[in-house]
Amino acid sequence: MENSPRSVPRTLASRAHVVIIGGGFAGVAVAKGLSDRDIRVTIIDQHNFHTFVPLLYQVATAGLEPADVAFPIRTIFGHAKNVRFRHGRVRSVDQSRNLVVLGDGSQIDYDHLVVATGATAAFFGVPGASLFAMPLYTLSDARRLRNRLLLILEETEVRGEIDGALAQLTFVVVGGGPTGVETSGALTELIQIAIKRDGLRLDPERIRVVLVDMAPRLLTAFPERASDYAKRQLESSGVEVQFGRSVVGIDEHSIHFGDGERVECAAVIWAAGVSAGDALPHDLASTSGPGGRVLVGGDLRLLGSANVWAVGDAAAVPLSDGAFCAQLAPVAIQSGRHCAEQILHVVHGEATTDFRYHDKGIMATIGRNAAVAELPHGVVVKGRLGWLAWLGLHLWYLVGFRNRLRVFINWTWRYFDWPSGPRLIVADAETVE
Numbered sequence: 001m002e003n004s005p006r007s008v009p010r011t012l013a014s015r016a017h018v019v020i021i022g023g024g025f026a027g028v029a030v031a032k033g034l035s036d037r038d039i040r041v042t043i044i045d046q047h048n049f050h051t052f053v054p055l056l057y058q059v060a061t062a063g064l065e066p067a068d069v070a071f072p073i074r075t076i077f078g079h080a081k082n083v084r085f086r087h088g089r090v091r092s093v094d095q096s097r098n099l100v101v102l103g104d105g106s107q108i109d110y111d112h113l114v115v116a117t118g119a120t121a122a123f124f125g126v127p128g129a130s131l132f133a134m135p136l137y138t139l140s141d142a143r144r145l146r147n148r149l150l151l152i153l154e155e156t157e158v159r160g161e162i163d164g165a166l167a168q169l170t171f172v173v174v175g176g177g178p179t180g181v182e183t184s185g186a187l188t189e190l191i192q193i194a195i196k197r198d199g200l201r202l203d204p205e206r207i208r209v210v211l212v213d214m215a216p217r218l219l220t221a222f223p224e225r226a227s228d229y230a231k232r233q234l235e236s237s238g239v240e241v242q243f244g245r246s247v248v249g250i251d252e253h254s255i256h257f258g259d260g261e262r263v264e265c266a267a268v269i270w271a272a273g274v275s276a277g278d279a280l281p282h283d284l285a286s287t288s289g290p291g292g293r294v295l296v297g298g299d300l301r302l303l304g305s306a307n308v309w310a311v312g313d314a315a316a317v318p319l320s321d322g323a324f325c326a327q328l329a330p331v332a333i334q335s336g337r338h339c340a341e342q343i344l345h346v347v348h349g350e351a352t353t354d355f356r357y358h359d360k361g362i363m364a365t366i367g368r369n370a371a372v373a374e375l376p377h378g379v380v381v382k383g384r385l386g387w388l389a390w391l392g393l394h395l396w397y398l399v400g401f402r403n404r405l406r407v408f409i410n411w412t413w414r415y416f417d418w419p420s421g422p423r424l425i426v427a428d429a430e431t432v433e
C-alpha cells in the first residue's frame, strides 16, 4: 500500500526538518503549505510578527494602527503541531554542515532550508540617504515615520506662533512607484485632517508635498493611461509631481538634485527601490544576482544546491522568457506555496516541477477614493471602483479571518470618522524638549 504524506505517523524528531528564514508572505506561505504534514518546520524571524507590508504606508500616515497590519507568527501557526516559531536573526548559514547560526550564537540544523528574508530599502549609494531619508519597509520604519510626520506638524505650528506667521513646510517623497504614490497621497490627507480635525494652525497653501522621480512618468510598471490618471489625482489632492529629477544627496535639512538645485525640507521619505542583498545571511550573498536576489532554478532551489531554496523578494524567480518575477506579494505567496510542494516531493523521493507565476495584476491607491489596478490581459480599473478592488484584495490577503474582519471594521470606521488614535505621538525615543 502506498502511504500518503499525511498517513505515515512518525515521531516528530525523526521527521525531515525544514527551516524557514523569514515570516513574511513567502515564509508564511511555505510554512502553511507544510503545516499538518509529516515534516518538522521551524520558522525563524527577527520580529515575532508577520507584517502586511502593502499597508505600511497607512500606518506611516496615521490611517491605521500598527496592530492592524501585524500578526504574531505564533498565533498564525498556533493550530499546527508541526510548526515551531523561533524568534531571532539568522546571521549565517553553513551549507556544508546544514546549519543556520543565529545572532545569539545558537545553531539550528536543517534537512531543507528556505531563504525568505525579503528585501530592504536600497539607497543606491546616494550620499546621506541612509542617514537622513526615511525608508518604509518595516513596521518600525512606519512607526518612526508617523511619529516624525506628526512631530513636524506640531513643530511647524509652534514655529508659526513664534514667527507670528503661518510657517512654510516641505516634504519630499523620492520614488514614483506604488509606495511613493500611495504615501504622498496619504500624506496630503493626513495634513488636511490635522488642520480640519485637530485644529493645527497650518496654512495648507504653504505646505508642499513633492513627489520626485528620475523617470518621465509615475507607476512605470502600469500602462501609460494609469500613470496619467495617478498624476492627475495626486495633483488634484495637492501633491507636486516632478519627473526627471535625480537625487544626488540628502542632509539633515535638505535634498540635493543633479541639476544643482537644493530644496530645504522637513523630511525626505525614501520610496526609491529595494535590494535583497542586505537582508541575506552573509554566506548566501555570494549567490546573489539582480537586485541582490538569490539566483534559483525553475523549482526554486538555489543554483547548485539540493536542499536550499529561496522564495519571495529574496529570490530572483525566473520567468519563462528569461526575465525575473517582480518583487510583489502575490509572487511571494505563490512561490512560497510552490516551494512547500517541491520540498514534499523531494522528501518523498519524487521529481520536482518548475514554478509558473499566475499574474493577478497590480494596483496602487492614490488616496481614499481612488486607485489604479491593472488586471490580467491589460484591463485597467480606475477611480472608486479601482479603490474598492484594492480594498477587497488587500482584505482578502490579510492573514486570518479575524484580522480581515477587524481591519474591515476599523477601516470603515476610520474612512468615515478619522478617529484620532493613529495620530497619537507615542515614541520610545522621539520626545520634545
Ligand SMILES: Cc1cc2nc3c(=O)[nH]c(=O)nc-3n(C[C@H](O)[C@H](O)[C@H](O)COP(=O)(O)OP(=O)(O)OC[C@H]3O[C@@H](n4cnc5c(N)ncnc54)[C@H](O)[C@@H]3O)c2cc1C
Pocket (backbone or CB within 6 Å): 021, 022, 023, 024, 025, 026, 027, 044, 045, 046, 047, 049, 050, 051, 053, 054, 055, 056, 057, 088, 089, 090, 091, 116, 117, 118, 119, 136, 137, 178, 179, 279, 280, 281, 311, 312, 313, 314, 327, 328, 329, 330, 332, 363, 364
Ligand atoms: C511600502 C511597500 C508597499 C508595497 N505594496 C505592495 C502592494 O501594494 N502589492 C504588492 O503585491 N506588493 C507590494 N509590496 C511588495 C511586497 O510587500 C513584497 O513583495 C513582499 O512583502 C515580499 O514578501 P517576502 O516574504 O519575500 O518578504 P517580506 O515580506 O519582506 O518578509 C521578510 C521577512 O524576513 C525577516 N527577515 C529578514 N532577514 C532575516 C534574518 N536574517 N533573520 C530572521 N528574519 C529575517 C523579516 O523580518 C521579514 O519578516 C510593497 C512593498 C513595500 C516596501
